[in-house]
Amino acid sequence: MESSPAIETTTPSARQQAVLDAVLGLMVEAGDQLTMDAVARRASCSKETLYKWFRDRDGLLTATVQWQASRVRAGRYEARALDVATLSESLRDFATTWLEVISSSASIALNRIAIGDAGSRKSNLGSIVLANGRFAIGDRLKPLLEAGRAAGLLAFDDSETAFRTFFGLVGRDVQIRLLLGDAIDFDAAEIRRDAASAVEQFLALYGQPQS
């Protein structure tokens, strides 16, 4: 269960970024009719250019996924002097950010595309999304969990297992419901509430009683 590194590639030029944003916009508004024609029209560029820059449709999608991933990287969580308050605060931030990401229309659209072609063995959008989503989050959260353990605030054997529990408590059924088209009303307040109660539950399971 090694963590895949979040793939990094040469950043696209400004014009190319505009194209990728057009793709994202199109995904969100009409995920089905994501045709090369539509992209070219929306981005005011020619299909020839699309093919020159991104090789083929798959390359365009891959670049889009990576482009979106590159700007989701949220703030880091430095292991400052940890007490139970700052730890749970950091965990809440983490949970909140994660819930905001997975409930954003861009993420939903992107995951739909990636899941769709994970069924066809060609291309590997799925693994890219996984590497930049689930596994990137794990890589960023585990140091915090381990710092919490080092500070005597948490108790667990395997940080991977602890992380997966955290993931489940935070995400619950949200992502699958959104992906399947369920319209959950999920405003910022609701997200904060859910994040807080998930952290509370996580600490109930893994927290070390402070003597």
Place this chain on the structure above:
Amino acid sequence: MESSPAIETTTPSARQQAVLDAVLGLMVEAGDQLTMDAVARRASCSKETLYKWFRDRDGLLTATVQWQASRVRAGRYEARALDVATLSESLRDFATTWLEVISSSASIALNRIAIGDAGSRKSNLGSIVLANGRFAIGDRLKPLLEAGRAAGLLAFDDSETAFRTFFGLVGRDVQIRLLLGDAIDFDAAEIRRDAASAVEQFLALYGQPQS
């Protein structure tokens, strides 16, 4: 957050079931090239028959989803005399069954299809899958939870919230990883282990101390 009833329709004839099984097989083996031609070839029937029986491609997919759902309905969990042992045993059964379902290749393929066209507003495979998956499970688990509460074994205000926690603890990152093409080795022993520890955690959060 009303629970949608699991849609029930007239059961297909034996021949029709064979066709639907062909669709399922095709989904699993090559989810992308799920064409009407391929289905007809695999089921040794004519496209004319497909269109007569199922109206159009969408009707065929809908019937397939419902057909698959109809045979997933696992055993019921009668509220026998509840003590903590039988309750946690029932919960373990539940979790095990659920994990087996979501990790089965049929379920993965089906969810991929449903998610794929949840992006296009036409058709509502997504809601059908939700109704027969996530919500059907909820409807079947909640009575058990409430029986546990009535017996003084569990403590919670809202059975929906308690269920969603259970869902998260059991499923964690499994479904999204499988949908995105991650190859988790998930044998029966692993599933039982995961189910058991999820139930243990759930009881740690919601269990009522037995005096």
Place this chain on the structure above:
DNA sequence: GCCGTACCGTACCGTACGGTTCGGCTCATA
């Protein structure tokens, strides 16, 4: 002023696929 480069817009090609039509086979009923 001339040329090469990069790009836009559009027309075009090939193919795949949803859906329709039709000829022919089988079989049950009369």
Place this chain on the structure above:
DNA sequence: TATGAGCCGAACCGTACGGTACGGTACGGC
């Protein structure tokens, strides 16, 4: 043995879409 319903297999149609080709324009370097 005639008839018709039900179905198979194959040919067919229209369209949508990925990918290519090409004419035209703007611009920087010589």
